[in-house]
Amino acid sequence: MREWRRVIAGSAEGRREKEDRNDAALWSKCPKCGEVLYRRELAANLDVCTRCGYHFRMGAHDRIRSIADGDFTEIGEEVVSSDPLGWSDRKPYPAKLSADRERSGLSESVVCGFATVGEHPVALGVMDFHFRGGTMGRVAGERITLLLEEAERRKVPCIIFAASGGARMEEGMVALIQLAKTTAAVARFMEAGNFFVTVLTDPTTGGVSASFAFQADVIVAEPKAMIGFAGRRVIEQTIRQRLPDQFQTAEFLLEKGAIDMVVDRRNLKETLVRLLEYAKAR
Amino acid sequence: MSNNIIVEREKGMAELERRIAELRQASAAQPLDMSTEVAALEQKYREILQELFGTLSPWEKVHMARHPARPTSLDYISRFDRFDELHGDRHFRDDPSIVGGFALLHSRPVVVIGQQRGRDTKENLRRNFGMPSPEGYRKASRLARLAGRLGLPIVTFVDTKGADPGISSEEHAQSEAIATCLQVFSTARVPIVATIVGEGGSGGALALAIADHVMMLEYSTYSVASPEGCAAILWSDAGKAEEAAARLKLTADDLRRFGIVDEIVPEPLGGAHRDAAEVVTRTLQAVDAALARLAALSVERLLEERYRKYRLLGEWQAEGLKPVGKPH
Numbered sequence: 001m002r003e004w005r006r007v008i009a010g011s012a013e014g015r016r017e018k019e020d021r022n023d024a025a026l027w028s029k030c031p032k033c034g035e036v037l038y039r040r041e042l043a044a045n046l047d048v049c050t051r052c053g054y055h056f057r058m059g060a061h062d063r064i065r066s067i068a069d070g071d072f073t074e075i076g077e078e079v080v081s082s083d084p085l086g087w088s089d090r091k092p093y094p095a096k097l098s099a100d101r102e103r104s105g106l107s108e109s110v111v112c113g114f115a116t117v118g119e120h121p122v123a124l125g126v127m128d129f130h131f132r133g134g135t136m137g138r139v140a141g142e143r144i145t146l147l148l149e150e151a152e153r154r155k156v157p158c159i160i161f162a163a164s165g166g167a168r169m170e171e172g173m174v175a176l177i178q179l180a181k182t183t184a185a186v187a188r189f190m191e192a193g194n195f196f197v198t199v200l201t202d203p204t205t206g207g208v209s210a211s212f213a214f215q216a217d218v219i220v221a222e223p224k225a226m227i228g229f230a231g232r233r234v235i236e237q238t239i240r241q242r243l244p245d246q247f248q249t250a251e252f253l254l255e256k257g258a259i260d261m262v263v264d265r266r267n268l269k270e271t272l273v274r275l276l277e278y279a280k281a282r
Numbered sequence: 283m284s285n286n287i288i289v290e291r292e293k294g295m296a297e298l299e300r301r302i303a304e305l306r307q308a309s310a311a312q313p314l315d316m317s318t319e320v321a322a323l324e325q326k327y328r329e330i331l332q333e334l335f336g337t338l339s340p341w342e343k344v345h346m347a348r349h350p351a352r353p354t355s356l357d358y359i360s361r362f363d364r365f366d367e368l369h370g371d372r373h374f375r376d377d378p379s380i381v382g383g384f385a386l387l388h389s390r391p392v393v394v395i396g397q398q399r400g401r402d403t404k405e406n407l408r409r410n411f412g413m414p415s416p417e418g419y420r421k422a423s424r425l426a427r428l429a430g431r432l433g434l435p436i437v438t439f440v441d442t443k444g445a446d447p448g449i450s451s452e453e454h455a456q457s458e459a460i461a462t463c464l465q466v467f468s469t470a471r472v473p474i475v476a477t478i479v480g481e482g483g484s485g486g487a488l489a490l491a492i493a494d495h496v497m498m499l500e501y502s503t504y505s506v507a508s509p510e511g512c513a514a515i516l517w518s519d520a521g522k523a524e525e526a527a528a529r530l531k532l533t534a535d536d537l538r539r540f541g542i543v544d545e546i547v548p549e550p551l552g553g554a555h556r557d558a559a560e561v562v563t564r565t566l567q568a569v570d571a572a573l574a575r576l577a578a579l580s581v582e583r584l585l586e587e588r589y590r591k592y593r594l595l596g597e598w599q600a601e602g603l604k605p606v607g608k609p610h
Contacts, residue, residue: 172530173531175506179488184589206485211464215461
């Protein structure tokens, strides 16, 4: 399963390039039902397994294409990674960043910008798990804050797609403080009367779930997405027992009252457009 | 055997302390003057203390922050002129790992909120080792909103390994509870002073640490993850915790340099528990001074400065730090 994940990792461009070189990459195996899927067909189905409906983790650019009507104007791309702690573990942090950049075709774990969705102008922030596990460090915090501030100026709704392992360990407290920063920006944005929607995708955990992801007016999640504060392994170690499979899934959170709806990716754009219509109708 | 390296070290000191006390007693009971011997032993004791605790590594500070005898939030709160505890989240239950209520600090009415670990095993079980559940964070949000409405400044004490990672906490939306806390503190229309008195563990600590003035005790720690957790994730080896502690930059000095902490409250040689009364006095004086300064600001100015402060954190290193690679 891990191997398959590695083959499908990365943005559409990266993938397509690899596809040309590597025949094996023409196919992806569904980690849920085992079906072998033709990649182009899978992409046409928004990275949802045509047999069982399993939602593959989607790259940020593919996501934007699936939601925006057309043009997308990126902001914050000039904010680039630095190494505030001079971090190194198995590899130096800058080397990890370079490797992920190469592999994913992204400059950081979130892409932010403006587009129209069903002809409604919106601010879009899209996290990508393929870059450092979607973790939030200085860059992600800064880009999301810039997005919210610009959305407030333009008085347009903001939709953020979360996909994150939490705060980025390699940036230490500088990463943790991004929770405070993004939260404050969301608070201002919402207090000014603007509409905020988050879409929680697999996985949304840790610091990202405990900040802007759960601050939204409407919280949507993709089917079976793993969503929670503490990681499954941490909880299992704490309570010394295995958790049921359903625990921390989108459906579980819906039942517990933590989120508003679970929406299949293939109906997601339509759902978001309907929500945007209510916000506009005020 | 304790797994706290500071406690282990203190056991060696205890023998010397006992001998000094004995000698003092003997000296008082006898006509024979033994004051030179006592003085010599005391001198030796001070030297050893200096050697053992004079300079502490980040890992030693982690253990100092977790010391079982270290003053807890209630040790500070009980020294306020008055404290009337308020309970409950108004939804589900009262979480004893967060205490809070109205209080008078040097005759100034405030709302005080602190994370409370146990001072013994029994209390630790009751207070869940100071790891708050969503109910605790909801109580904190409720009290902070109350403070905002009444115009009372908020004083917090941070001391937690982290938010509770249990089944019930997930079922009751720990993420939402912490996110709301962050939001309420970032928008509260009153001055906030936070002090990290022990362990500041990740988002669970940050939830009570968004403030206009953030203080840290000299040997407390504040980190994105526990050194053990960090080591387990990055090296798959919890044994690398000491190395992780050094790399995480979790000490008061490091965080003061980053601008994440505004003031450090000094501790006596050997840690706060060696002179708890003095440490509490110093801390409360520093809290009071910060509140006096913040009281002079208009609400608009206060909120704008708080926003800018967090807005610029993370911006600070943009200058002077080389970006890694080129933007795409």
